[in-house]
Amino acid sequence: MRGSQDRVADAITAFAGTMGFVCIHAVWFTAWIVLNEGLLGKAGVFDPYPFGLLTMIVSLEAIFLSTFVMVSQNRQAARENVRADLDFETNLRSEVWSVHIGKALGLDPQRIEQHVQEIIAQSRAGIDGTTRGIPVDPKDL
Template sequence: MSTIHPLEYLAQQLLGKQLHALEPEETHVLEKIHQHRPVSRDAADVSDQMATVGERLSDRVAAIGGSWGFIVGFSLVLLGWMLLNTDVLQHFGLAFDPYPYIFLNLMLSTLAAVQAPIIMMSQNRQAAKDRLAASLDFEVNLRAELEIMRVHEKIDQLILARLDQVLARLPEKPARD
């Protein structure tokens, strides 16, 4: 007689599916049940472990570029550039980018052209983190549901066993003619 694999048994018993027909999340949950290990994981930690250097860099650029500190600092740099090239350096005849600030416009266009895709990369990574969090939440919810089903089954078995004990102790009634 062949023995059934524990995961195959759990798949049949708890999910009513063959092991090969399970989704990866379902298989992961059954493995953790079999190992008696928790299934919950922090989505941010899992995402950070899988992140490449470029993804982490795009997150930092987006965090800096999307802050009030950046806006205020960049506004001060722009104001300084304009004052320097309009009043200070022009007074000495050394203005390298006088009004209409063509070089400044080129630099701003270049910054926007580089910064926009980097911020979009960061947004894509955040969307991937959200999908990962939803997947991990599904695993935890599935594990909780399956464990509740197992507890119900154990309680039902205990109740039936207790009923059998009670019935075994009852005196038998004589048959009526």
């Protein structure tokens, strides 16, 4: 269950990954520098070059943003673990059902497993680029 802290972290992370975020910061930095260079009058200068206050604010923002990103990544990893567990359970169920159906049909499980291993090897060779990875004809299964 997502708590309010998780929702806030996800919302901040989602916004921080947009061009809107980049544009807001570009405008903010530009305005800060223009104001503190005295281009709008010396009375507006509150953080003269080398902009120590701006540097501190940006550093703190980076610390918090990286923390929010890590929180979101941890939540995403937890979701992926649940998905992987469900995939494993589904695959295991399919395997067990296939074995029982094969036995009921009188098929030789060792011969089928050998054939499966050959197809897997052929598929991996195609993925690795060591062969062209010619698709297996369904009639050959």
